[in-house]
Amino acid sequence: MRPVLLEMDGFASFREPAAVDFREVDYFALVGPTGSGKSTVIDAITFALYGSVPRWNNRRTVANALAPTTDRGTVRLVFDLAEHRYVAARELRRAAAGGVGVKNARLERLADPDALGTPDDITEVLASDSEVTPAVEKLLGLPFEHFITCVVLPQGDFAEFLHAQPARRQEILVKLMGLEIYPRIAQAANTEAERARQRAELLAQQLEEFTDATECAEQAAQDRVATLEEVAERVRAALPELAEHGAAVTEARQACETLTAERDRLRAVAVSAGLEELGKREYDIKAADEAADEELAAAEAADTAAREQLAAAPPRAPLEQARRDHMELDTLERRLPATQALQRHRARALSDVTAAEEEAERLALQARRTQEVTARSHLAAALRPHLRDGAACPVCGQRVTTIPGPPAAPDLDRAEQARVQADREVERLREAWTKASRAEQQATGELNALTGRIAALRSVLADALTREQATAALARREQLERAADEADARLRRARAARASTEQATTSVRQEVQAAWSALEHVRDPLVTLGAPVPDRDDLTAAWTALVSWAAAAATTRETALSGAYERLARVRGELTAAEGRLAGVLATHEVTLPAGRPLTETAEPAVAAALEGARQEARRLIERRKQAAKLDMQRQHKEQTHQVAKTLGHLLRADGFPRWLVATTLDTLVAEASGTLAELSGGQFELTHDDGSFLVVDHADADSRRPVRTLSGGESFQASLALALALSAQLPAMAAAGAAQLESIFLDEGFGALDEATLETVAATLEELATRRDQVVGIVTHIDALAERVPIRFAVRRGQGTSSIQRETP
Ligand SMILES: Nc1ncnc2c1ncn2[C@@H]1O[C@H](COP(=O)(O)OP(=O)(O)O)[C@@H](O)[C@H]1O
Ligand SMILES: [Mg+2]
Known part of the structure; x- marks a missing residue:
């Protein structure tokens, strides 16, 4: 690892952006007063690569990377390693709560090995965030501890190794x-040794349960299988003979049963009860039937005769009509005189009322006229006061010459009363006339009806029988009717009697039929035993013949039965002997048989079951021997493991x-x-x-x-x-x-007090080191005399709250 460019911004005392360009630099010194920030530059290189700094003494916290007044910072290191150029960069952020964390950590390889990793450069991201440190360790081949021992020799630690105890x-x-791993391995090996020992012991215990699984036991099981196979063969061979004996016993027993059953059936044959009494009833009903037939014939003849006589007599209705007409005529003729007298009386009364009414009419007319004259006189008297002599009459217009004297005053009221009286009388008589007229009409009507009816009856009866003749004819007819009714009643009785005997005959016939059926019912099943054919005409004879035959046949069976029993006893003895022989063989070989069932059924399955049991036992023993062998192997294996682990633990102990x-x-x-x-x-x-x-x-x-x-x-x-x-x-x-490329060494102070001679030695040694090996040598020193002997110097200064760094040009 050769540093190329280091950039810091906000890292520890470098609060402002600062950069150190290491290109073309092989031997350099970081110079400056104590506390200016020289060590911080070396820290920045370590932090960029490993995310920590030795003097923080804690790889997990990065709080010291940010000055308390700074909230964020970045460190970026461009370095070369084996032909490639890389950038390691980390950002620092202070969270709102005050904690400091690393963000956006990156390890990238630059596509161009001469670039400086500016934002425009093409890079390949090799790792990010928490992956960066492991990736750097792998790339450099050095964990953090080795790096700070071999590459960056921290201030103060430098001479420790030499002078330590x-x-x-x-x-x-x-x-x-x-x-440190070896004591842990020793402990693990001891634990493993103990575990293997326990397991081996457990397996040995398990093996103790397999003491039955011996070779000898397996052989015995196999032998028993072979023996039982032989027994099975013997049973198979013996079974047909046993079956034959069994069949003979069955046959003999069946013969006994058949004979017993036949004998019992024959003994049970007996005449059905009431047979004699039935014969008597059959005779009686035949006689009664004949008598009823005769009476019916006689009654039918009598009935026919009576009906013929009645048919010949005159019919009843005309006779009764004639008798009724005669009686009505007599009655009407007796009523005629009174009716005529009443009519005459009413006619007279009517003519009297008619005359009185005419007189009253006349008198009423007269009264009306009188009233009119009286009224006129009254009017004239009323006109007089209005007449004037010489003036025109107001009624006729003639000139009045004389005014008449005053007339006597007429009585108007009396005339009025007389007329009202006369009118009332007319009214009364009119009503009387109406009544009289009605009564007269009614009497006339009644009389006319009576005379009309009498005339009609007389005309009807002119050619009819007299009253006496009609009565006599009717009496004769009623006598004939009674005779016919009596004949009819007799016929009905005869028919009923006939029906009754017919019913009784049918009933008896049915009973006889039932008796025949009973006979058939008894006989039919016995036909195969030779029952005789019955006499179809004589029920009693048929029954007698059947019963005596059955008695004889039962005796024959009884005799045959004692012979059959003898045979049964003999064949049974033979079967028992054969079974005893076979059972003996089975018992010898401990084959258990289920009780209560014949040997022919049980022997073979019992042997088969025993054989299967023996085979299972043999298989089981083989299986158990396999298991035991497997367990023993496992035990041996564990024993070995125990020995190896124990030895290892022993070798690595303390x-x-x-x-x-x-x-x-x-x-x-x-x-x-x-x-x-x-x-x-x-x-x-x-x-x-x-x-x-x-x-x-x-x-x-x-x-x-x-x-x-x-x-x-x-x-x-x-x-x-x-x-x-x-x-x-x-x-x-x-x-x-594996080996890493240790191309740099940075010595942070540690030169002790340098007197002239020492300074000379140190400076010479470093020069020797820088020239002798192809590696970057960087020293940190505040000693000017030493710094002056280093060709390239970076001056670190502290001022205005931040450190700064600048290359000194010689
Ligand atoms: N996390 C930090 N934040 C701010 N200042 C720090 C931090 N760590 C160290 N300093 C200070 O930064 C200055 C530079 O320290 P250092 O690099 O050790 O100096 P020197 O030049 O003697 O090696 C010192 O004043 C030191 O106290
Ligand atoms: Mg220092």
């Missing part, structure tokens, strides 16, 4: 080499291994530093160590050995620098990411 040095080396490693490294380091020191001291000094304590070999003093503490300031610087360079050569080789 051996134990402290060991500690520094352990830290630098990342050897810090033996790191101590050994550090001792080895120290040898190499001292050897390398010794060579460098010889070079830097012009061959005067070499470095060696005695169990970690550094000694110098002074060739100028008879190769004497003495502790490094006895070296002067300048010599100390040479030894420290030699060690620092050896470290920077060795550490990267130890780094996991």
Whole structure:
């Protein structure tokens, strides 16, 4: 890593923008008074790359990167590494709450290896934000700790390594080499050893449960399988004979059952109850049926005769009509004289009223006239006062010559009363006439009706029977009607009796039929046993024949049955013997049989089940032996793991291994530093160590050995620098990411008090370093005498609240 350009703005004491151009710079010095900001420039390089600074002593916080009065800042480092140019940049921001954070961290590779990473340059972003530090570590091949040990040697730490106590040095080396991991590995190995031991023990315990899974047990199981296979074969061979015996037993038992059943059926044959009584009823009903037939024939003949006689007699209606007409005529003729007398009386009364009414009319007319004359006289008397002698009459207009004397005053009211009286009389008589007229008309009507009816009846009855003849004819007819009714009743009775006997006959016939059916029902199933054919005409005979045959046949069966029982006993004995033999074989080989079922059914499945069980047991044992073998392998494996881990833990126990490693490294380091020191001291000094304590070999003093503490300031610087360079050569080789390109070394002060001689040595050493190796050497110093001997100087100043930096031109 060779720095090219460093830009700061707001970083620590650089509150204003500042830039350091390192192009063409191989050996330079940062100069300026104490507190001007020289170390800050080196910090900015570290911060740009790793996001932290050694003197902050805490990689997690960046609060010190911003001055308390600043809220934001940027640091940008352009650097070259193996033909490429890169930019590492980080921004700092203070949040409202006061905390400081890094933003927009970037690691970019510039497309143009001569560019300076201005905004226009094309770049490839290699990492951003939290990825930047790991990417830088990978690119440089150095973690932060190595970088601040090998590249940037911080102020104050520079000579520490040389002068530290051996134990402290060991500690520094352990830290630098990342050897803290080994005690952790030892612990992990011990834990693993314990775990493996426990697991192996557990597996051994599990294995104890497999004591049954022996080779011997497996062989025994296989043997039992073979034996049972043989037994199965024997059972298969024995079964047909057993089946034959079984069939013979079944057959013999069936023969017994058949004979028993036939015998029982035959014994059960018996005449059905009431057969005799039924025969008697059948006879009686036949006789009753015949009698009913005869009575019906007689009744039918009598009925026919009575009906014929009645039909021959005159009909009833005309006879009754004639008798009614005769009776009505007699009645009407008796009423005629009274009716005639009433009519005559009413005619006379009418003519009397007619005459009186005419007289009253005349008198009324007369009264009216009288009233008119009286009225006129009255009017004339009323005119007189109006007549004037010589004047015209107001009525007739003639000239009045004489005024008549006063007339007697007529009685107007009396004339009026007389006329009203006469009119009332007329009215009364008119009403009387109307009544009399109506009565007369009614009497005349009645009389006319009566005489008309009498004439009509007489005309009807002129050719009819007399009243006596009609009555006699009617009596005769009623007698015939009664006779016909009686004959009809008799016929009905006869029919009913006939129907009744017919019903009884049917019922008896049905019973007889049922008795036949019963016979068939008993006989039909016995036909196969030889039942006789029945006499179809005689129910009783048929039954008798059947019953006696059945008794004889039952006896025959009884005899046959004792023979059948003997045979059954014999074949049963044979079956039991054969079963006993087979059961013996099965029992010998511990094949259990289910109870209560025939051997022919159970033997084969029982052997098959036993065989299957034996096979399963054999398979199970094989499987268990496999499992046991697997467990044993696992146990052995764990045992091995336990041994290995235990050994490893033992080897790494305490810090033996790191101590050994550090001792080895120290040898190499001292050897390398010794060579460098010889070079830097012009061959005067070499470095060696005695169990970690550094000694110098002074060739100028008879190769004497003495502790490094006895070296002067300048010599100390040479030894420290030699060690620092050896470290920077060795550490990267130890780094996991491989060797890095250590092209720079920055020494921040640490030159101690420089007297003339020391100054000379230091300055010469640095010049030697800068020219001897192709690397950038930068020193930070406030000592002008030293600064003056460095070809390129950057002056750092502090003023007006900010640091600034400027290249001094010689
Ligand atoms: N985070 C910071 N903010 C502001 N000033 C700081 C910060 N860190 C250090 N300083 C101050 O910046 C100045 C420069 O410090 P430094 O670079 O160490 O000086 P020197 O030139 O002696 O190496 C000093 O006054 C120091 O106190
Ligand atoms: Mg300083």
